[in-house]
Amino acid sequence: MGTVRTAVVIGGGIGGTVTAMALARAGIEATVHEAHPGGADGVGAMLSLAPNGLAALRIVGAEEAVRAVGHPVPGVVMADGAGNRLAEFHGFPGLPATHAMARADLHRALTEQALAQGVKIEYGRRLVGAEEDLDGVTAVFADGGTAHADVLIGADGIRSTVRTLIDPAAPGPEYAGVLGFGGLVAEDVTPAERGTMYFAFGRSFIGWWRLPDGQVCWFASLPRTEPLTWAEVQRIPAEQWLARLRERYADHVPGERLLAHTAPDTLMATGPMERMPSVPHWHRGRLVLVGDAVHAPSSSSGQGASLAVESAVELARCLRDLPDHATAFGAYERLRRSRVELIGGNAAATNRAKAGQAGPPALPSPEQMFGPVHRHHIDWHAAVPGEAQ
């Protein structure tokens, strides 16, 4: 049984809310401190929760609430950008279907679940520093306020402040060489069976699926050597981005048609695609990282939210079972590092292809591609061993 009783969680995004719910199940009282003044309604585009992420959400009692704001997309079709199907796959029997949803809806569902489970969330609390003493750690916020607890958990996203408090020399996000875009098409211009995600490679990559309202949602990217910030991308009118995308996807099947039928007011410019390279120090003293702060795999993986949820649950399990925070943080890193770095590395290879720095990826079988990632199972009731196994 662990000795940690209280936690300050920095960041009320996907990983932070789930961490607090998992800690509560481990007997640890956590308060979430979020920099923004309120929720995140309308912020962000679409993302997906894969079977492994949904299974981890079941442990904190949030799977049903999350499924309810998404729609199932268990199937995958891979194509070559010239109109030929290369492979198809209809999900794994016994595993929940991948669900797609708006990031804002996922965020709202998890926040409501956390509040219903008694988690306290304080808004307008931007962490700027942390001071450790013999019996805990004090978080210091930009508003001059403080909060004290046994441990401080950084769930503060890809530009994490906690990461640099742990290690001022920690790497920052790595630009993947492409800008991300999405859009909506109302007409039937390409096959898109409900419940199937399509990926077409070739000189350029585009993915798409059908939304519950019948529209087709696509996601694509534009290679660009020098990154633009999200704000810089927003300053360029949607018509200009669409023109560049149409040029890039000329002769691509079905990219050319999807882009031709996209109205500018449906264009979503999601900004530079980024991932976290390997972070040397996941924890120091009473500080530890979870989610994008330590292992953002980039949206090409389809695993950012799912891995954040898995790590949140595993961190709580380690703090529940191991005698002190240092042992728990060591075990947590051993449980998580190789998995998240493998998935992030695979996404980096896909990103190089999207950026035109490499040819289309070799196509593995669906079992090779999704099996080990989607089948991952966390046994919440099993005790975590303390020593390296």
Ligand SMILES: Cc1cc2nc3c(=O)[nH]c(=O)nc-3n(C[C@H](O)[C@H](O)[C@H](O)COP(=O)(O)OP(=O)(O)OC[C@H]3O[C@@H](n4cnc5c(N)ncnc54)[C@H](O)[C@@H]3O)c2cc1C
């Ligand atoms: C606004 C927003 C929109 C997004 N949209 C998409 C999307 O469309 N598609 C997609 O695939 N992924 C998106 N993501 C990323 C996705 O949510 C993550 O990859 C994944 O869910 C992992 O979640 P996380 O909790 O680790 O990080 P995040 O979801 O990024 O949450 C981090 C939280 O920490 C807060 N925070 C940051 N710094 C501080 C600080 N110093 N003090 C206190 N709080 C702090 C942030 O405000 C944020 O709420 C988005 C993230 C954000 C923040």
